[in-house]
Amino acid sequence: MVNSNPTPPKFFVYDNRTWVGRSSLIKDLSSQVRDSCHLLILVGITGIGKTALGERVTIELEDWLNSDWDRYLQENFDNEEQSSDFASVAARLLEKCGEPITPEDRKDTQRLLHRLVRHLQENRYLIQIDSLEKILQGNEEEGWSDFIDEWWAKFFKAWLSSTENSESRFILTSQDFPAQIDPEKRFEKFWFCQLLRGLEKPEQLALFGKTGLDVSNEAEGRPFLERIGRAYEGHPLALKVIAGEIVNRPFNKNVSAYWKRYGKEVEEVEKAIEEAKSGGITASADDKFKLAQYTLNLRRNVKSRLEKTYNRLHTDVRNAYLLLCESSVYRCEVPEEFWLSHLEDWDIDEEGQEKALDTLRDRYLVEELIDENNQVMLRQHNLIRGVSLERLKKLDDEEGEEGEEGEEDEINNSSSFEASNTEQKLADEQINxxxxxxxxxxxxxxxxxxxxxxxxxxxxxxxxxxxxxxxxxxxxxxxxxxxxxxxxxxxxxxxxxxxxxxxxxxxxxxxxxxxxxxxxxxxxxxxxxxxxxxxxxxxxxxxxxxxxxxxxx
The missing domain is CATH 1.10.533 (Death Domain, Fas)
Known part of the structure; x- marks a missing residue:
């Protein structure tokens, strides 16, 4: 292979100046890609670091690419200026590979699929596709997420069935698991799905340290930074935003001053968790988790992204949206049946309840743990729960308004309103x-x-x-x-x-x-x-x- 471009690309997210941790995971994933993993899928909630991790794994694979960065191709579906249908993306990828594309080719999606699969089989490329959830759509009947464009499902099926001797590899990042990728599990040895969680405590402190904050054992602000990291469960994007706020004006790296101004939001989370553990108060709809929105930068960079996740869920699979909102009352992990019981109030049958929960699993909006009795327990990430509680309140308001409208319609449509009731209604209008x-x-x-x-x-x-x-x-x-x-x-x-x-x-x-x-x-x-x-x-x-x-x- 000829070294045509030894200069690394300008990545979408990865920045060596702020990157911390995940060393063992990077080593494991890059090793799998070198071996038989032709399709690596990185999943997790928004802002958890999927795109950055994919790019960091790519750097680890530089020798696998023979230091030829023209062999690294990237598509990001967050870029709404470019078409995300399969035919358009396939044509772009082939052109990046130096393959000529005629107007007739663009009209023949089957031909594009065949050419792309064959070219990637015969030539070594590493292709990263980010924000795959943007081309997925929830399936209300089955609960999972399908490709909006069926040609994407056809492509990945063709790709996986031809990977035995293929040279190339794919890295996909998504908030939702694309269920149409190998649904029958025929090619499991050729793909791997990695769920990404937050940074561990040492990594959280390392991130704060890389931004210029003092995280030494003697630092006055270190305990506050540890509490912030714990409340956010190591969410990288949120911690980067907070670190940036502390470093810059008006705080100028004064962690104590930042805590004095905003620490109450973290204390609210700590208090709820402690009450759940020690006081047995496991549920409360009155908690106010505002971790994603107590400053303008958090609203711009974290809350706005979470809102898009909720809007997609509301549109795609409403039952799952209802379950996510209703189950936000739980402050800690609880048995699965606690969550599902809330959907009974919405007259959703047992099958519908299970599908709703499966949707949340496929979108990584629920975390599952095993307790000491080997029972599966469910919980929401603190950031997710904060938005869920807010949405729950809106849900209650909407339900109340619909109820009032229904009552008004019932009254207005009644043809046998007695005179005494009419008089009472008129009297009420005057005395209210x-x-x-x-x-x-x-x-x-x-x-x-x-x-x-x-x-x-x-x-x-x-x-x-x-x-x-x-x-x-x-x-x-x-x-x-x-x-x-x-x-x-x-x-x-x-x-x-x-x-x-x-x-x-x-x-x-x-x-x-x-x-x-x-x-x-x-x-x-x-x-x-x-x-x-x-x-x-x-x-x-x-x-x-x-x-x-x-x-x-």
């Missing part, structure tokens, strides 16, 4: 209004001061939520509040929602602000309220109750 909408600016200001006294003594998100719930405010009202805001912002929004609340005849003795003020009046000593504040609150409660009474007199 905001009894505190005319509260004076001075009264609102005094409310803010009182609530400052109360919430200043509450230093956690869970405690804020708990005091509202214990006071007697219903879950529907509480679930629409953002507990991650600063105290001032939270109080402003809380009062605004109190003032906008409408009283309904179905629950005419209830108003969340009256309930909450009654609660804190009884505990005025605990919240250090003076006589003037107590008198003010009593006046608000009396006025509110009188208005409610007058409405239904």
């Amino acid at each position: 209004y905001q009894i505190f909408s005319d509260l004076s600016p001075d009264d609102i200001y005094q409310l803010e001061q009182v609530f400052q006294n109360v919430f200043r003594q509450i230093n956690s998100i869970d405690a804020r939520r708990s005091i509202l719930k214990i006071s007697g405010i219903n879950d529907g009202f509480i679930d629409n509040l953002d507990f991650n805001l600063s105290i001032s912002e939270f109080i402003n929004i809380l009062i605004s929602k109190f003032l906008k609340y409408k009283v309904y005849s179905q629950n005419k003795n209830y108003h969340p602000m009256v309930v909450f003020i009654d609660y804190i009046i009884k505990r005025h000593q605990q919240y250090n309220l003076d006589d003037a504040q107590i008198n003010f609150l009593n006046r608000i409660v009396v006025v509110g109750k009188e208005k409610i009474k007058a409405l239904f007199a």
Whole structure:
């Protein structure tokens, strides 16, 4: 083989300046490619390092390529400016190999397939195809992911059936496993699928160190970096983004300052995990995991990519999407039946439940562990769970809206509405209004001061939520509040929602602000309220109750 190009290419992702770890895995995978593995598939969640690992394995195979980098070809389906149908890609690859392609060739997909397979059999190339999930589509009936263009399935079948004497190799990276590749497992010895997980603790610290942060044993910020790495389960992309934020302004490598600003997000994750382990609180839909979005850079680089994963799942296999959202209530690993039980509420039969779970397995959105009793347990990665919890809340909102619309349709379509019901409906329309909408600016200001006294003594998100719930405010009202805001912002929004609340005849003795003020009046000593504040609150409660009474007199 002639050395025509000894200069390594400019890789899509791999950067030697920031690469750390995975040494034994690189050695193992490159060894397999040298041997009988003609098709290496790297799978895992978005941002876990699949493309970079494929490129790093390629560097390990430089001698296998005889240092001829013209023999390394790369296609990335994230590039939407290029066509991803098989015929277009096959033509591009053949042209990169120096093969002439005529207009007639481009029209004959079978001819392109045959030419590509034969050329790769006879000549040594290493071809990396990234973001394969972009050319896959979920199969609602079977659960797995199929190629959108059937010619891709035909190509890989033809390729694997001819690999006995083939010179070339493929590296594929994907968030989903392409189930049409050797579904009958006839050519298992010629392909291998590697699931990629996060970096180990030493690798996490090495990554932080490569960005210029002090990770020595004596470093003040090292414990914080270890906690960040643990919360993110070694997710390389997220850790790189965080490292970049710490290194640059305004933190300028001050890890402690970064922790003081954002450490509460990691502590929220630690708290939930600890409660699951030691307190037995294994499920909570109220957890707020914002690991993917508490800074602009995380939203741009991590959250946006995760959102695309969820959008594809929602479109392709809705049952699997429902399962991922519903099972996010679990803080730790739980038996498989715990997850599947949530789909019973959606009237999905046992077969549909299993297919939904298989879809999550094929897309690596569920992690499986074996406990001490040899039972299979399921969990979600912390980053995945954070987005799932957010989507679960939206799912509940959508379900509620659909329910309300359904009720309205049922009423509107009824042809035998009795006169008494009509009168009651008209009466409700007149009395459903905001009894505190005319509260004076001075009264609102005094409310803010009182609530400052109360919430200043509450230093956690869970405690804020708990005091509202214990006071007697219903879950529907509480679930629409953002507990991650600063105290001032939270109080402003809380009062605004109190003032906008409408009283309904179905629950005419209830108003969340009256309930909450009654609660804190009884505990005025605990919240250090003076006589003037107590008198003010009593006046608000009396006025509110009188208005409610007058409405239904």
